[in-house]
Amino acid sequence: MKRGWIVTTTEDRVAVTAPPALKTRPRDDRRVAWLFLAPVLIGFAVFYLYPTFRGVWYSLTDYSLLNTPSFVGVENYDKLIGDAQFWKSLRITAYYVVLNIASQTVLALGLAALMHRLTGSIMLRATLLLPWLVPNVTVALLWMWLLDTNLGLVNHLLAAAGLDTQGFLVSPTQALPTIAIINSWAYTGYTALLLYAGMLQIPVELYESAGLDGAGEWRMFRRITLPLLRPILALVLVVSLIGSFQIFDTVAVTEKVVPVGAGRVIYFYIYQQAFKYFHMGYASAVAMVLVVILGLLTLVQLRLLRASHSDLT
Amino acid sequence: MPRFGTAIAALTAVALSATMVACDSGSSADADGRVTLDYWLWDDQQLPAYQACADAFTQANPDVTVKITQTAWAQYWQNLTTNLAGGSAPDVWTDHASYYPQFVTSNQILDIQPYVDKDQVDVGQYQAGLADLFVKDGKRYGLPKDWDTMALVYNTKLVNDATGLDQLTWNPADGGTFEKAIAAATVDANGKNGLDPAFDRAHVKTYGFLPEWADGGQGQNGWGDLAVANGFTFLDKNPWGTHYNYDDPKLAETITWFKHLIDAGYAPKFDKQSTLSRDAVMDSGAGAFTIVGSWTIGTYLGTSAKQKYAFAPLPTGPAGRRTAINGLSDAIYAGTKHPDQAWAWVKFLGSADCQNLVGDKAVVFPAIKSGTDKALAAHRAAGRDVHVFTDEATAPGGTFFLPITDHGNEVSQVVQDAIQSVVLGQAPAADALKKANDQVNGLLQ
Known part of the structure; x- marks a missing residue:
């Protein structure tokens, strides 16, 4: 196998990046290095590390946003186990994640493969990114108008085609799939570009020789593109999994019209508990559980997709 | 991302x-x-x-x-x-x-x-x-x-006969003259109104009534006013009560009547209703009656309104004519x-x-x-x-205050969810409201 394609293992890296040359390097460099790192480290500490520890602390208190928090032990976590709304919001989120990731990844993969094998048009790539550039709140409002039962364009077209009009966001069964489709619309282009960038790293010779051996496009996609794309695909899946779990803006905008809380995902539940019901302590506990769930899911996913190993080795 | x-x-x-x-x-x-x-x-x-x-x-x-x-x-x-x-x-x-x-x-x-x-x-x-x-x-x-108080607002073009609108009656059993007025104002695609035996409830062009279903635990814009006119009281005492009465059959009857309006084709189906505000739907000419607060006077009688409107007092129920005052x-x-x-x-x-x-x-x-x-x-x-807003406000015993308790936001969400599930046909009114009532009273303990 060609050496350039081997992803170095941890041991290799230690061997390479801990060179003896370090001893001769003047100390000043390190100070400068810390100086350059400082803005990021300070930002990380102030905006991520500190809030996280504070969140852990709040989850053990009765903090209401307006009182002085006092320690209540694991009471919030206790309450959470018996909270039907919490479990319901988790189920709704899981359903949403499955719908969203499935539709978004399949579509994006298809788009990326088409771009990779057919065209390198920059115009096309730019167009694909457009929906991703629109703020989520605007996207949600826009689709609410388009999908409205009375005045929306989509139902108007359905009716003109002689089909039944649909409730979409106001239907308890269609609301969540509709939200998933709206977000797929917004993110598919972005995901497709990531995958496309990954495909560009695959050596063209592989396709050429496969072509000479008589392999068709579908076979090449399955045997060359997919396996070699695995590290990128893993990254994309992890990022979109976490992104999907964090779905909030579309839900918050449409919440007033979605019936019986059919779209009340976990992030919305956290927001509701913290800022509408003044249970900041409880909301923090829910958030902590979410951290654990996401951490576990990411680990499992990375393990399953063997993200650090490319099939090129 | x-x-x-x-x-x-x-x-x-x-x-x-x-x-x-x-x-x-x-x-x-x-x-x-x-x-x-x-x-x-x-x-x-x-x-x-x-x-x-x-x-x-x-x-x-x-x-x-x-x-x-x-x-x-x-x-x-x-x-x-x-x-x-x-x-x-x-x-x-x-x-x-x-x-x-x-x-x-x-x-x-x-x-x-x-x-x-x-x-x-x-x-x-x-x-x-x-x-x-x-x-x-x-x-x-x-x-x-x-x-502010509540009143009926109607599109004067769609409700061509205003006689008797100031003396409408209502009850949850047959809807009284209020339901008749709503039915008369509902028109299907063939131009037949809701009172006509040939009325096609599956193809309605103009709805007689536009209900508000995102109305919290108070129903200020509709069900609350009629439920109180039916003899319902929200709380053991107001303000600062400690026990809600959402399991009162008088409330369940009222919600069931609203659902009947939908089933009869006089009001939009819940899962096919517009995502726009009732004000916007009224202005598009798709609704004849709705219940609104005096804070919307500028919307309906102002210069930017696209239809002609007038106000009428709320209908009189079994327990009288009652409007929320806030x-x-x-x-x-x-x-x-x-x-x-x-x-x-x-x-x-x-x-x-x-x-x-x-x-x-x-x-x-x-x-x-x-x-x-x-x-x-x-x-x-x-x-x-x-004048209907001020008349209602000064009528002896004609007003009631919206419920004031702790956990108001949570109560609103629980009750609204329950009422929506009833209107969607997911649960009978009595069951859903009993469950919601137990839940909100649990919050107040």
Whole structure:
């Protein structure tokens, strides 16, 4: 196998990046290095590390946003186990994640493969990114108008085609799939570009020789593109999994019209508990559980997709 | 795409930034003792009226300036909460009966009873009962500024015969003359109305009635008013009750009647209704009747309305004609640096001097009678007939107050979910409401 394609293992890296040359390097460099790192480290500490520890602390208190928090032990976590709304919001989120990731990844993969094998048009790539550039709140409002039962364009077209009009966001069964489709619309282009960038790293010779051996496009996609794309695909899946779990803006905008809380995902539940019901302590506990769930899911996913190993080795 | 990071970060970052910006209260005083008070309100239409009050106040008290900040309703309460959490809340803010209990519980509002006693403010000068809404355990958390009642609004082109609309009757069994009026105003694709045996309920062009289903636990814009007219009471006592009665069969009957309107084709199916506000749907000409509050007078009788409308009183139910009446007040922040000046401003806002100025602008009905008379006169001068709102407000026993308890937001969500599930046919009214009632009473224990 060609050496350039081997992803170095941890041991290799230690061997390479801990060179003896370090001893001769003047100390000043390190100070400068810390100086350059400082803005990021300070930002990380102030905006991520500190809030996280504070969140852990709040989850053990009765903090209401307006009182002085006092320690209540694991009471919030206790309450959470018996909270039907919490479990319901988790189920709704899981359903949403499955719908969203499935539709978004399949579509994006298809788009990326088409771009990779057919065209390198920059115009096309730019167009694909457009929906991703629109703020989520605007996207949600826009689709609410388009999908409205009375005045929306989509139902108007359905009716003109002689089909039944649909409730979409106001239907308890269609609301969540509709939200998933709206977000797929917004993110598919972005995901497709990531995958496309990954495909560009695959050596063209592989396709050429496969072509000479008589392999068709579908076979090449399955045997060359997919396996070699695995590290990128893993990254994309992890990022979109976490992104999907964090779905909030579309839900918050449409919440007033979605019936019986059919779209009340976990992030919305956290927001509701913290800022509408003044249970900041409880909301923090829910958030902590979410951290654990996401951490576990990411680990499992990375393990399953063997993200650090490319099939090129 | 959201960043790979701890899920809690976003949430706690908000709390963090809130505490970091917590430096000082909104008001300020410079060296020569001049004070600027921060005052918040949400209604942009009322801003000019209150600016006039602020100018008059500063004229009488040259050392105090009032800085008004207007934030839309959708962000108002969250902004206020964040500012309270950060210790930088406005000195005085416009308060709502349903929202203020949480601020009382968390000691954010100044008790003004000592000031009221000292200055001998007559709390009897306001529309009956309004002043008491803001009292808990002998402490007073605001002075009334205005009130609103509910009425029927109808599209005069779609309801061509207005005879008898001022004497409609209603009951949950057959809907009374109210249901007949709704049926007559419903028209299908073939031009047949809801009373015609050949009426096609599957292809309705104009609905006779537009219900509001995102109406919390109060049903102010529809089911609440009719349920009370059917003999329902929300609470064991109001304000500050401790037991809700959402399991009352009289409420279940009312909700079931609303569902019947949908099944009969007189109202839009819940899962096919517009995502737009009822005001917008009415303006598109797709609805004939709906129930609205007096705060929408400007929307329906204003120059930007696309249809012609008129108001009619709510129908009379088995327990009489009953409308929700709701009032706003002005609250003083417990952490204000200038309680005396803030009180002077609140006292002025609650006085005839300011409320007459507000009445002249005819945007709301001020809590003091002279202010309401001014508003009525201004409406009349502009050719707007709004007497049903004031008639209902003064009819003996004709009004009820919206429920005021702790956990108001949670109660609203639970009850709204239950009612929506009934209208969607997911559960019978009695079962869903019983379950919701147990849940909300659990919160109050």
